[in-house]
Amino acid sequence: MMANTIRFVLGGEIREVPVTDPTQTVLQWLRANRRPGTKEGCAEGDCGACTVVLGTRDPAAEGGIRYRAVNACIVFVPQLDGRQLITVEDLKLPGGALHPVQRALVDCHGSQCGFCTPGFVMSLFAEFHEGPQDPGRERLLDVLAGNLCRCTGYRPIVEAGMTMRRYGIGDAFDAARAQAAALLDGIRRTEDLTVTGAGRTFHAPRRLDRLARLFAVHPDATILAGGTDVGLWVTKQHRDLKTVISVSEVAGFAAVVERDGALQIGGGATYSDLLPVVDRHFPDFAALLRRLGSVQIRNSGTMGGNVANGSPIGDSMPALIALGTTVVLNHGGTRREMPLEDLYLDYKEQARVPGELVEALTIPLDVPGRQFATYKVSKRLDQDISAVCAAYAITLNPAGKVATARITYGGMAVTPRRAARTEASLRGRPWSLETVLGAYAALAEDFQPISDMRASAEYRSRIARNLLMRFYLETTGQAGRPAEATHA
Numbered sequence: 001m002m003a004n005t006i007r008f009v010l011g012g013e014i015r016e017v018p019v020t021d022p023t024q025t026v027l028q029w030l031r032a033n034r035r036p037g038t039k040e041g042c043a044e045g046d047c048g049a050c051t052v053v054l055g056t057r058d059p060a061a062e063g064g065i066r067y068r069a070v071n072a073c074i075v076f077v078p079q080l081d082g083r084q085l086i087t088v089e090d091l092k093l094p095g096g097a098l099h100p101v102q103r104a105l106v107d108c109h110g111s112q113c114g115f116c117t118p119g120f121v122m123s124l125f126a127e128f129h130e131g132p133q134d135p136g137r138e139r140l141l142d143v144l145a146g147n148l149c150r151c152t153g154y155r156p157i158v159e160a161g162m163t164m165r166r167y168g169i170g171d172a173f174d175a176a177r178a179q180a181a182a183l184l185d186g187i188r189r190t191e192d193l194t195v196t197g198a199g200r201t202f203h204a205p206r207r208l209d210r211l212a213r214l215f216a217v218h219p220d221a222t223i224l225a226g227g228t229d230v231g232l233w234v235t236k237q238h239r240d241l242k243t244v245i246s247v248s249e250v251a252g253f254a255a256v257v258e259r260d261g262a263l264q265i266g267g268g269a270t271y272s273d274l275l276p277v278v279d280r281h282f283p284d285f286a287a288l289l290r291r292l293g294s295v296q297i298r299n300s301g302t303m304g305g306n307v308a309n310g311s312p313i314g315d316s317m318p319a320l321i322a323l324g325t326t327v328v329l330n331h332g333g334t335r336r337e338m339p340l341e342d343l344y345l346d347y348k349e350q351a352r353v354p355g356e357l358v359e360a361l362t363i364p365l366d367v368p369g370r371q372f373a374t375y376k377v378s379k380r381l382d383q384d385i386s387a388v389c390a391a392y393a394i395t396l397n398p399a400g401k402v403a404t405a406r407i408t409y410g411g412m413a414v415t416p417r418r419a420a421r422t423e424a425s426l427r428g429r430p431w432s433l434e435t436v437l438g439a440y441a442a443l444a445e446d447f448q449p450i451s452d453m454r455a456s457a458e459y460r461s462r463i464a465r466n467l468l469m470r471f472y473l474e475t476t477g478q479a480g481r482p483a484e485a486t487h488a
Protein backbone atom coordinates (compact mmCIF):
# COMPACT_ATOMS: atom_id res chain seq x y z
CA MET A 1 0.00 0.00 0.00
CA MET A 2 1.18 3.54 -0.77
CA ALA A 3 2.08 5.82 2.12
CA ASN A 4 -0.46 8.33 3.41
CA THR A 5 -3.41 6.71 1.70
CA ILE A 6 -6.67 5.21 2.80
CA ARG A 7 -8.61 2.39 1.18
CA PHE A 8 -12.34 2.05 0.81
CA VAL A 9 -14.85 0.42 -1.54
CA LEU A 10 -16.58 2.66 -4.07
CA GLY A 11 -18.45 1.61 -7.19
CA GLY A 12 -17.84 -2.07 -6.42
CA GLU A 13 -14.05 -1.76 -6.33
CA ILE A 14 -11.33 -0.94 -3.87
CA ARG A 15 -10.10 2.63 -4.14
CA GLU A 16 -6.77 3.66 -2.71
CA VAL A 17 -6.90 7.38 -2.16
CA PRO A 18 -4.13 9.75 -1.06
CA VAL A 19 -5.08 11.97 1.86
CA THR A 20 -4.19 15.58 1.13
CA ASP A 21 -6.05 17.08 4.09
CA PRO A 22 -7.35 14.84 6.89
CA THR A 23 -10.21 17.24 7.62
CA GLN A 24 -11.44 17.41 4.03
CA THR A 25 -15.05 16.26 4.10
CA VAL A 26 -16.35 13.33 2.10
CA LEU A 27 -18.73 15.74 0.38
CA GLN A 28 -15.85 17.95 -0.76
CA TRP A 29 -13.94 14.90 -1.94
CA LEU A 30 -16.89 13.51 -3.90
CA ARG A 31 -17.58 16.78 -5.66
CA ALA A 32 -13.91 17.17 -6.56
CA ASN A 33 -13.80 13.61 -7.88
CA ARG A 34 -16.57 13.63 -10.45
CA ARG A 35 -19.40 12.50 -8.21
CA PRO A 36 -21.46 15.68 -8.12
CA GLY A 37 -24.78 13.88 -7.49
CA THR A 38 -24.26 14.43 -3.77
CA LYS A 39 -25.25 18.02 -3.02
CA GLU A 40 -24.24 20.62 -0.48
CA GLY A 41 -27.09 22.46 1.19
CA CYS A 42 -26.17 23.53 4.70
CA ALA A 43 -22.77 21.88 5.33
CA GLU A 44 -23.83 21.35 8.94
CA GLY A 45 -25.75 18.07 9.03
CA ASP A 46 -29.19 19.64 8.91
CA CYS A 47 -30.64 19.39 5.40
CA GLY A 48 -29.68 15.89 4.20
CA ALA A 49 -28.82 17.01 0.63
CA CYS A 50 -25.39 15.39 1.09
CA THR A 51 -26.72 12.03 2.34
CA VAL A 52 -24.61 9.03 1.35
CA VAL A 53 -24.65 5.49 2.65
CA LEU A 54 -21.73 3.89 4.46
CA GLY A 55 -21.36 0.13 4.50
CA THR A 56 -19.56 -1.22 7.55
CA ARG A 57 -18.48 -4.79 8.09
CA ASP A 58 -20.71 -6.31 10.75
CA PRO A 59 -20.93 -10.10 11.01
CA ALA A 60 -24.35 -9.77 12.70
CA ALA A 61 -25.83 -7.81 9.77
CA GLU A 62 -27.43 -9.29 6.67
CA GLY A 63 -24.69 -10.36 4.25
CA GLY A 64 -22.09 -9.18 6.79
CA ILE A 65 -22.53 -5.49 5.96
CA ARG A 66 -24.56 -2.85 7.73
CA TYR A 67 -25.72 0.09 5.60
CA ARG A 68 -26.34 3.43 7.28
CA ALA A 69 -27.18 6.86 5.88
CA VAL A 70 -24.87 9.66 7.03
CA ASN A 71 -24.29 13.31 6.16
CA ALA A 72 -21.19 13.44 3.92
CA CYS A 73 -20.72 17.14 4.76
CA ILE A 74 -19.54 16.33 8.30
CA VAL A 75 -17.62 13.08 7.70
CA PHE A 76 -13.88 13.48 7.15
CA VAL A 77 -12.23 11.53 4.32
CA PRO A 78 -9.99 9.32 6.53
CA GLN A 79 -13.16 8.06 8.24
CA LEU A 80 -13.90 6.16 5.01
CA ASP A 81 -10.93 3.88 5.55
CA GLY A 82 -12.08 0.24 5.56
CA ARG A 83 -15.68 1.12 4.65
CA GLN A 84 -17.93 0.97 1.61
CA LEU A 85 -19.14 4.32 0.30
CA ILE A 86 -22.34 4.36 -1.76
CA THR A 87 -23.50 7.52 -3.53
CA VAL A 88 -26.47 8.22 -5.77
CA GLU A 89 -24.32 7.51 -8.85
CA ASP A 90 -24.04 3.86 -7.79
CA LEU A 91 -27.75 3.13 -7.77
CA LYS A 92 -28.71 2.71 -11.40
CA LEU A 93 -29.61 -0.82 -12.41
CA PRO A 94 -27.94 -2.75 -15.24
CA GLY A 95 -28.84 -1.10 -18.55
CA GLY A 96 -29.24 2.24 -16.80
CA ALA A 97 -32.77 1.60 -15.46
CA LEU A 98 -33.82 3.55 -12.39
CA HIS A 99 -33.39 2.01 -8.95
CA PRO A 100 -36.79 1.18 -7.40
CA VAL A 101 -36.33 4.08 -4.96
CA GLN A 102 -35.77 6.50 -7.85
CA ARG A 103 -38.61 5.01 -9.86
CA ALA A 104 -40.96 5.43 -6.89
CA LEU A 105 -39.95 9.08 -6.53
CA VAL A 106 -40.70 9.65 -10.22
CA ASP A 107 -44.00 7.76 -10.13
CA CYS A 108 -45.16 9.57 -6.97
CA HIS A 109 -44.06 13.00 -8.29
CA GLY A 110 -41.61 13.29 -5.40
CA SER A 111 -39.17 15.70 -7.04
CA GLN A 112 -39.36 19.21 -8.48
CA CYS A 113 -36.13 21.24 -8.62
CA GLY A 114 -34.35 18.03 -7.63
CA PHE A 115 -31.68 19.58 -5.43
CA CYS A 116 -32.74 17.60 -2.39
CA THR A 117 -33.60 14.46 -4.36
CA PRO A 118 -30.27 12.58 -4.24
CA GLY A 119 -30.30 12.95 -0.46
CA PHE A 120 -33.85 11.58 -0.22
CA VAL A 121 -32.89 8.76 -2.58
CA MET A 122 -30.00 7.76 -0.35
CA SER A 123 -32.05 7.90 2.86
CA LEU A 124 -34.68 5.72 1.20
CA PHE A 125 -31.99 3.43 -0.22
CA ALA A 126 -30.69 2.75 3.30
CA GLU A 127 -34.24 2.05 4.41
CA PHE A 128 -34.77 -0.19 1.35
CA HIS A 129 -31.93 -2.38 2.57
CA GLU A 130 -32.13 -2.12 6.34
CA GLY A 131 -35.80 -1.41 7.04
CA PRO A 132 -38.81 -3.69 7.33
CA GLN A 133 -40.69 -4.91 4.27
CA ASP A 134 -43.54 -2.51 4.89
CA PRO A 135 -42.13 0.49 6.77
CA GLY A 136 -45.42 2.41 7.19
CA ARG A 137 -45.92 6.16 7.24
CA GLU A 138 -44.81 6.84 10.82
CA ARG A 139 -41.49 5.09 10.32
CA LEU A 140 -40.90 6.86 7.01
CA LEU A 141 -41.47 10.22 8.68
CA ASP A 142 -38.64 9.27 10.99
CA VAL A 143 -36.43 7.94 8.17
CA LEU A 144 -36.85 11.19 6.23
CA ALA A 145 -36.78 13.68 9.11
CA GLY A 146 -33.19 14.58 8.25
CA ASN A 147 -33.96 15.48 4.64
CA LEU A 148 -35.38 18.88 3.82
CA CYS A 149 -37.21 19.72 0.60
CA ARG A 150 -38.12 23.29 -0.22
CA CYS A 151 -40.42 22.74 -3.19
CA THR A 152 -42.07 19.34 -3.54
CA GLY A 153 -43.80 18.91 -0.19
CA TYR A 154 -43.33 15.75 1.77
CA ARG A 155 -46.50 13.79 1.02
CA PRO A 156 -45.35 12.46 -2.39
CA ILE A 157 -41.88 11.70 -1.04
CA VAL A 158 -43.29 9.70 1.85
CA GLU A 159 -45.58 7.96 -0.61
CA ALA A 160 -42.52 7.02 -2.66
CA GLY A 161 -41.10 5.38 0.44
CA MET A 162 -44.28 3.37 0.80
CA THR A 163 -44.20 2.42 -2.89
CA MET A 164 -40.53 1.55 -3.43
CA ARG A 165 -40.89 -2.14 -2.64
CA ARG A 166 -44.06 -2.66 -4.60
CA TYR A 167 -42.25 -3.11 -7.93
CA GLY A 168 -40.95 -6.40 -6.58
CA ILE A 169 -37.42 -5.76 -7.83
CA GLY A 170 -34.20 -5.68 -5.86
CA ASP A 171 -30.91 -4.09 -6.79
CA ALA A 172 -27.30 -5.06 -7.36
CA PHE A 173 -26.52 -4.45 -3.68
CA ASP A 174 -28.71 -7.37 -2.58
CA ALA A 175 -26.61 -9.78 -4.60
CA ALA A 176 -23.30 -8.03 -3.99
CA ARG A 177 -23.34 -7.84 -0.20
CA ALA A 178 -21.17 -10.90 0.28
CA GLN A 179 -18.80 -9.69 -2.42
CA ALA A 180 -18.54 -6.25 -0.82
CA ALA A 181 -17.99 -7.89 2.58
CA ALA A 182 -15.08 -9.86 1.07
CA LEU A 183 -13.62 -6.63 -0.36
CA LEU A 184 -13.87 -4.99 3.06
CA ASP A 185 -12.15 -7.98 4.65
CA GLY A 186 -9.37 -7.55 2.10
CA ILE A 187 -8.74 -3.93 3.14
CA ARG A 188 -9.22 -4.42 6.86
CA ARG A 189 -6.43 -2.70 8.68
CA THR A 190 -4.85 -4.36 11.67
CA GLU A 191 -2.36 -1.62 12.44
CA ASP A 192 -3.34 1.92 13.53
CA LEU A 193 -3.96 4.46 10.79
CA THR A 194 -2.03 7.72 10.74
CA VAL A 195 -2.31 10.09 7.81
CA THR A 196 -1.08 13.64 7.42
CA GLY A 197 -1.61 16.52 5.04
CA ALA A 198 -2.04 20.30 4.97
CA GLY A 199 -0.16 20.45 8.29
CA ARG A 200 -2.72 18.20 10.00
CA THR A 201 -2.54 14.66 11.36
CA PHE A 202 -5.30 12.09 11.72
CA HIS A 203 -4.91 9.03 13.93
CA ALA A 204 -7.29 6.08 14.08
CA PRO A 205 -6.05 3.65 16.75
CA ARG A 206 -7.47 0.12 16.85
CA ARG A 207 -7.19 -0.52 20.57
CA LEU A 208 -8.48 1.29 23.62
CA ASP A 209 -5.14 1.29 25.44
CA ARG A 210 -3.50 2.93 22.42
CA LEU A 211 -6.32 5.47 22.10
CA ALA A 212 -6.03 6.39 25.78
CA ARG A 213 -2.25 6.68 25.57
CA LEU A 214 -2.35 8.76 22.40
CA PHE A 215 -4.83 11.23 23.89
CA ALA A 216 -2.88 11.46 27.15
CA VAL A 217 0.29 12.25 25.17
CA HIS A 218 -1.56 14.73 22.91
CA PRO A 219 -4.04 16.41 25.27
CA ASP A 220 -4.52 19.24 22.76
CA ALA A 221 -5.70 16.84 20.07
CA THR A 222 -9.34 16.75 19.02
CA ILE A 223 -11.09 13.49 19.74
CA LEU A 224 -13.36 12.67 16.83
CA ALA A 225 -16.30 10.35 17.35
CA GLY A 226 -19.37 10.94 15.17
CA GLY A 227 -18.24 14.41 14.14
CA THR A 228 -21.72 15.88 14.57
CA ASP A 229 -20.11 18.64 16.61
CA VAL A 230 -16.50 18.42 15.41
CA GLY A 231 -17.47 18.37 11.70
CA LEU A 232 -19.19 21.73 12.14
CA TRP A 233 -16.12 23.23 13.82
CA VAL A 234 -14.40 22.72 10.46
CA THR A 235 -17.21 23.49 8.01
CA LYS A 236 -18.76 26.42 9.89
CA GLN A 237 -16.12 27.78 12.23
CA HIS A 238 -13.16 27.02 9.93
CA ARG A 239 -11.12 25.78 12.87
CA ASP A 240 -7.75 24.34 12.02
CA LEU A 241 -7.67 20.95 13.76
CA LYS A 242 -3.99 20.09 13.83
CA THR A 243 -4.29 16.65 15.45
CA VAL A 244 -7.42 14.55 15.23
CA ILE A 245 -7.80 11.21 17.03
CA SER A 246 -10.72 9.11 15.82
CA VAL A 247 -12.35 6.66 18.22
CA SER A 248 -14.42 4.89 15.56
CA GLU A 249 -12.03 2.05 14.83
CA VAL A 250 -11.27 1.10 18.44
CA ALA A 251 -12.32 -2.51 18.95
CA GLY A 252 -15.24 -2.86 21.35
CA PHE A 253 -15.56 0.88 21.99
CA ALA A 254 -19.10 0.97 20.59
CA ALA A 255 -20.33 -2.03 22.58
CA VAL A 256 -23.61 -1.85 24.49
CA VAL A 257 -24.00 -4.72 26.96
CA GLU A 258 -26.18 -5.65 29.90
CA ARG A 259 -24.05 -6.89 32.77
CA ASP A 260 -24.41 -7.10 36.57
CA GLY A 261 -27.80 -5.39 36.61
CA ALA A 262 -26.58 -2.45 34.57
CA LEU A 263 -26.45 -1.22 31.01
CA GLN A 264 -22.86 -0.55 30.00
CA ILE A 265 -22.46 1.76 27.06
CA GLY A 266 -19.12 2.20 25.32
CA GLY A 267 -18.15 5.81 24.64
CA GLY A 268 -18.22 5.10 20.89
CA ALA A 269 -21.77 3.69 20.78
CA THR A 270 -23.90 5.68 18.38
CA TYR A 271 -27.46 6.66 19.20
CA SER A 272 -28.56 4.12 16.57
CA ASP A 273 -26.51 1.39 18.30
CA LEU A 274 -28.12 2.24 21.62
CA LEU A 275 -31.73 2.74 20.56
CA PRO A 276 -32.96 -0.87 20.39
CA VAL A 277 -31.41 -1.71 23.77
CA VAL A 278 -32.68 1.43 25.51
CA ASP A 279 -36.11 0.79 23.98
CA ARG A 280 -36.34 -2.46 25.95
CA HIS A 281 -35.61 -0.83 29.31
CA PHE A 282 -36.67 2.81 29.00
CA PRO A 283 -39.04 3.26 26.05
CA ASP A 284 -39.44 6.86 27.05
CA PHE A 285 -35.72 7.53 26.73
CA ALA A 286 -35.74 5.74 23.37
CA ALA A 287 -38.60 7.98 22.21
CA LEU A 288 -36.50 11.00 23.15
CA LEU A 289 -33.43 9.63 21.35
CA ARG A 290 -35.56 9.21 18.23
CA ARG A 291 -36.10 12.95 18.36
CA LEU A 292 -32.39 13.66 18.68
CA GLY A 293 -31.24 15.03 15.34
CA SER A 294 -32.17 12.79 12.43
CA VAL A 295 -31.43 9.22 11.33
CA GLN A 296 -28.20 10.47 9.73
CA ILE A 297 -27.15 12.27 12.93
CA ARG A 298 -28.06 9.28 15.09
CA ASN A 299 -26.08 6.96 12.82
CA SER A 300 -22.97 9.07 13.43
CA GLY A 301 -23.35 10.80 16.81
CA THR A 302 -22.20 8.92 19.89
CA MET A 303 -23.13 8.84 23.54
CA GLY A 304 -19.52 9.58 24.48
CA GLY A 305 -19.58 12.62 22.17
CA ASN A 306 -22.82 13.96 23.63
CA VAL A 307 -21.58 13.54 27.19
CA ALA A 308 -18.08 14.87 26.48
CA ASN A 309 -19.44 17.85 24.58
CA GLY A 310 -21.57 18.50 27.67
CA SER A 311 -23.85 21.06 26.08
CA PRO A 312 -26.42 22.52 28.50
CA ILE A 313 -29.03 21.62 25.88
CA GLY A 314 -27.67 18.14 25.02
CA ASP A 315 -30.52 15.66 25.10
CA SER A 316 -29.07 12.51 26.61
CA MET A 317 -27.66 13.94 29.87
CA PRO A 318 -30.90 14.74 31.74
CA ALA A 319 -32.17 11.17 31.25
CA LEU A 320 -28.78 9.63 32.04
CA ILE A 321 -28.37 11.68 35.23
CA ALA A 322 -31.94 11.00 36.40
CA LEU A 323 -31.28 7.29 35.89
CA GLY A 324 -28.21 7.47 38.15
CA THR A 325 -25.63 6.92 35.40
CA THR A 326 -21.94 6.85 36.22
CA VAL A 327 -19.21 7.75 33.74
CA VAL A 328 -15.89 5.95 33.40
CA LEU A 329 -13.03 8.27 32.48
CA ASN A 330 -9.69 7.04 31.21
CA HIS A 331 -6.46 8.99 31.23
CA GLY A 332 -3.62 7.07 29.62
CA GLY A 333 -4.97 3.81 31.03
CA THR A 334 -5.79 5.13 34.52
CA ARG A 335 -9.52 4.87 35.11
CA ARG A 336 -11.86 6.61 37.50
CA GLU A 337 -15.63 6.53 37.77
CA MET A 338 -17.99 9.24 38.98
CA PRO A 339 -21.69 10.09 38.95
CA LEU A 340 -22.34 11.77 35.61
CA GLU A 341 -23.69 14.93 37.27
CA ASP A 342 -20.28 15.46 38.91
CA LEU A 343 -18.64 15.74 35.49
CA TYR A 344 -20.26 19.11 34.80
CA LEU A 345 -18.78 21.93 36.86
CA ASP A 346 -19.71 25.09 34.97
CA TYR A 347 -20.31 26.29 31.42
CA LYS A 348 -17.85 24.30 29.24
CA GLU A 349 -15.99 23.32 32.40
CA GLN A 350 -15.74 19.66 33.33
CA ALA A 351 -14.05 17.51 35.95
CA ARG A 352 -12.10 15.80 33.13
CA VAL A 353 -8.41 16.59 32.95
CA PRO A 354 -6.83 17.35 29.55
CA GLY A 355 -6.29 14.12 27.61
CA GLU A 356 -8.95 12.21 29.54
CA LEU A 357 -11.40 10.09 27.56
CA VAL A 358 -15.05 9.35 28.20
CA GLU A 359 -14.66 5.59 28.09
CA ALA A 360 -18.07 4.29 29.12
CA LEU A 361 -21.39 4.99 30.80
CA THR A 362 -23.17 2.68 33.23
CA ILE A 363 -26.92 2.93 33.80
CA PRO A 364 -28.19 0.94 36.78
CA LEU A 365 -31.13 -1.22 35.72
CA ASP A 366 -31.84 -2.82 39.04
CA VAL A 367 -33.88 -0.10 40.75
CA PRO A 368 -37.11 -1.65 42.05
CA GLY A 369 -40.22 0.48 41.60
CA ARG A 370 -38.45 3.27 39.72
CA GLN A 371 -40.85 5.44 37.74
CA PHE A 372 -39.08 7.32 35.01
CA ALA A 373 -39.93 9.72 32.21
CA THR A 374 -38.04 12.16 30.05
CA TYR A 375 -39.40 15.00 27.92
CA LYS A 376 -38.02 17.24 25.21
CA VAL A 377 -39.65 20.56 24.36
CA SER A 378 -38.51 22.11 21.09
CA LYS A 379 -40.12 24.16 18.36
CA ARG A 380 -40.24 21.23 15.95
CA LEU A 381 -40.82 17.57 16.75
CA ASP A 382 -37.82 16.24 14.80
CA GLN A 383 -34.34 17.55 14.12
CA ASP A 384 -34.48 20.40 16.58
CA ILE A 385 -32.51 21.44 19.64
CA SER A 386 -34.31 21.45 22.99
CA ALA A 387 -35.55 24.61 24.64
CA VAL A 388 -35.99 22.49 27.77
CA CYS A 389 -35.26 18.84 28.32
CA ALA A 390 -36.35 17.20 31.57
CA ALA A 391 -36.03 13.79 33.18
CA TYR A 392 -37.63 12.45 36.33
CA ALA A 393 -37.03 9.26 38.29
CA ILE A 394 -38.85 8.61 41.55
CA THR A 395 -39.52 5.69 43.85
CA LEU A 396 -42.33 5.60 46.39
CA ASN A 397 -42.37 3.82 49.73
CA PRO A 398 -45.24 1.46 50.63
CA ALA A 399 -47.14 4.40 52.16
CA GLY A 400 -47.10 6.20 48.79
CA LYS A 401 -44.55 8.78 49.90
CA VAL A 402 -41.59 9.82 47.78
CA ALA A 403 -38.61 7.72 48.86
CA THR A 404 -36.11 8.87 46.22
CA ALA A 405 -36.26 11.59 43.59
CA ARG A 406 -33.78 12.37 40.83
CA ILE A 407 -34.88 15.32 38.72
CA THR A 408 -32.67 16.75 36.00
CA TYR A 409 -33.16 19.58 33.54
CA GLY A 410 -31.32 20.64 30.41
CA GLY A 411 -31.73 24.16 28.99
CA MET A 412 -32.34 25.66 32.44
CA ALA A 413 -28.76 26.37 33.54
CA VAL A 414 -25.22 26.48 32.18
CA THR A 415 -24.92 22.70 32.50
CA PRO A 416 -27.40 19.83 32.61
CA ARG A 417 -28.23 19.95 36.33
CA ARG A 418 -30.21 18.19 39.03
CA ALA A 419 -32.98 20.14 40.75
CA ALA A 420 -31.61 19.60 44.26
CA ARG A 421 -34.11 21.78 46.15
CA THR A 422 -37.06 20.38 44.23
CA GLU A 423 -35.92 16.82 44.97
CA ALA A 424 -35.59 17.68 48.68
CA SER A 425 -39.04 19.25 48.75
CA LEU A 426 -40.58 16.03 47.35
CA ARG A 427 -38.75 13.50 49.54
CA GLY A 428 -40.82 12.06 52.36
CA ARG A 429 -44.03 13.68 51.10
CA PRO A 430 -47.05 11.90 49.58
CA TRP A 431 -46.84 11.79 45.76
CA SER A 432 -49.85 14.10 45.44
CA LEU A 433 -51.04 17.19 43.61
CA GLU A 434 -50.43 19.28 46.70
CA THR A 435 -46.83 18.10 46.98
CA VAL A 436 -46.12 18.82 43.33
CA LEU A 437 -47.67 22.29 43.50
CA GLY A 438 -45.66 22.88 46.66
CA ALA A 439 -42.45 21.94 44.79
CA TYR A 440 -42.84 24.82 42.31
CA ALA A 441 -41.25 27.29 44.73
CA ALA A 442 -38.21 25.05 45.12
CA LEU A 443 -37.96 24.69 41.34
CA ALA A 444 -37.89 28.49 41.02
CA GLU A 445 -34.98 28.54 43.49
CA ASP A 446 -33.17 25.74 41.64
CA PHE A 447 -33.11 27.47 38.25
CA GLN A 448 -33.01 30.99 36.88
CA PRO A 449 -32.92 30.25 33.13
CA ILE A 450 -31.93 32.72 30.45
CA SER A 451 -33.81 34.01 27.41
CA ASP A 452 -32.33 33.12 24.03
CA MET A 453 -33.44 32.34 20.48
CA ARG A 454 -35.00 29.07 21.58
CA ALA A 455 -37.16 30.32 24.44
CA SER A 456 -37.65 33.12 26.94
CA ALA A 457 -36.68 32.68 30.58
CA GLU A 458 -40.36 32.87 31.57
CA TYR A 459 -41.33 30.17 29.04
CA ARG A 460 -38.54 27.88 30.26
CA SER A 461 -39.59 28.27 33.91
CA ARG A 462 -43.20 27.59 33.06
CA ILE A 463 -42.31 24.53 30.97
CA ALA A 464 -40.14 23.18 33.79
CA ARG A 465 -43.11 23.40 36.19
CA ASN A 466 -45.55 21.98 33.66
CA LEU A 467 -43.34 19.00 32.85
CA LEU A 468 -43.07 18.13 36.53
CA MET A 469 -46.86 18.29 36.73
CA ARG A 470 -47.17 16.17 33.59
CA PHE A 471 -44.88 13.55 35.11
CA TYR A 472 -47.05 13.52 38.24
CA LEU A 473 -50.28 13.20 36.22
CA GLU A 474 -48.85 10.43 34.05
CA THR A 475 -47.41 8.41 36.92
CA THR A 476 -50.72 8.59 38.76
CA GLY A 477 -52.72 7.51 35.72
CA GLN A 478 -54.40 10.90 35.29
CA ALA A 479 -52.86 11.55 31.87
CA GLY A 480 -51.63 9.36 29.02
CA ARG A 481 -48.35 9.62 27.15
CA PRO A 482 -48.58 11.94 24.16
CA ALA A 483 -48.21 10.57 20.63
CA GLU A 484 -44.62 11.71 20.14
CA ALA A 485 -43.45 9.68 23.13
CA THR A 486 -44.43 6.53 21.32
CA HIS A 487 -43.59 7.77 17.81
CA ALA A 488 -41.64 4.82 16.37
Ligand SMILES: Cc1cc2nc3c(=O)[nH]c(=O)nc-3n(C[C@H](O)[C@H](O)[C@H](O)COP(=O)(O)OP(=O)(O)OC[C@H]3O[C@@H](n4cnc5c(N)ncnc54)[C@H](O)[C@@H]3O)c2cc1C
Nearest residue numbers: 045225226227228229230293302304305306308314315358
Ligand atom coordinates in the same frame (compact mmCIF):
# COMPACT_ATOMS: atom_id res chain seq x y z
C1 LIG B 1 -28.05 18.51 12.55
C2 LIG B 1 -27.71 18.24 13.98
C3 LIG B 1 -28.74 17.99 14.88
C4 LIG B 1 -28.44 17.74 16.22
N1 LIG B 1 -29.46 17.51 17.08
C5 LIG B 1 -29.19 17.29 18.38
C6 LIG B 1 -30.24 17.06 19.28
O1 LIG B 1 -31.41 17.04 18.92
N2 LIG B 1 -29.90 16.84 20.59
C7 LIG B 1 -28.60 16.83 21.02
O2 LIG B 1 -28.36 16.59 22.19
N3 LIG B 1 -27.59 17.05 20.17
C8 LIG B 1 -27.87 17.28 18.87
N4 LIG B 1 -26.84 17.53 18.02
C9 LIG B 1 -25.47 17.61 18.57
C10 LIG B 1 -24.66 16.36 18.46
O3 LIG B 1 -25.30 15.31 17.77
C11 LIG B 1 -24.18 15.83 19.76
O4 LIG B 1 -23.57 16.77 20.57
C12 LIG B 1 -23.38 14.56 19.56
O5 LIG B 1 -23.78 13.69 20.54
C13 LIG B 1 -21.89 14.62 19.56
O6 LIG B 1 -21.43 13.30 19.38
P1 LIG B 1 -20.40 12.94 18.27
O7 LIG B 1 -20.10 11.51 18.43
O8 LIG B 1 -20.85 13.39 16.95
O9 LIG B 1 -19.18 13.80 18.80
P2 LIG B 1 -18.06 14.60 18.04
O10 LIG B 1 -18.62 15.70 17.25
O11 LIG B 1 -17.14 13.67 17.36
O12 LIG B 1 -17.34 15.19 19.36
C14 LIG B 1 -18.03 16.08 20.22
C15 LIG B 1 -17.07 16.53 21.35
O13 LIG B 1 -16.81 15.45 22.24
C16 LIG B 1 -15.43 15.08 22.22
N5 LIG B 1 -15.44 13.63 22.32
C17 LIG B 1 -16.15 12.77 21.52
N6 LIG B 1 -16.05 11.52 22.01
C18 LIG B 1 -15.26 11.58 23.11
C19 LIG B 1 -14.81 10.62 24.05
N7 LIG B 1 -15.18 9.34 23.98
N8 LIG B 1 -14.02 11.05 25.06
C20 LIG B 1 -13.67 12.35 25.18
N9 LIG B 1 -14.08 13.31 24.33
C21 LIG B 1 -14.86 12.93 23.31
C22 LIG B 1 -14.88 15.68 20.96
O14 LIG B 1 -13.51 15.94 21.03
C23 LIG B 1 -15.71 16.95 20.87
O15 LIG B 1 -15.20 17.89 21.80
C24 LIG B 1 -27.09 17.76 16.66
C25 LIG B 1 -26.06 17.98 15.75
C26 LIG B 1 -26.36 18.23 14.42
C27 LIG B 1 -25.25 18.48 13.46
Ligand code: FES
Nearest residue numbers: 041042043048073
Ligand atom coordinates in the same frame (compact mmCIF):
# COMPACT_ATOMS: atom_id res chain seq x y z
S1 FES C 1 -25.19 19.63 3.26
FE1 FES C 1 -26.92 19.79 4.59
S2 FES C 1 -26.74 17.97 5.74
FE2 FES C 1 -24.94 18.00 4.61
Ligand code: FES
Nearest residue numbers: 112113114149150
Ligand atom coordinates in the same frame (compact mmCIF):
# COMPACT_ATOMS: atom_id res chain seq x y z
S1 FES D 1 -37.36 19.17 -5.08
FE1 FES D 1 -36.56 21.17 -4.79
S2 FES D 1 -35.72 21.10 -2.81
FE2 FES D 1 -36.78 19.27 -2.98
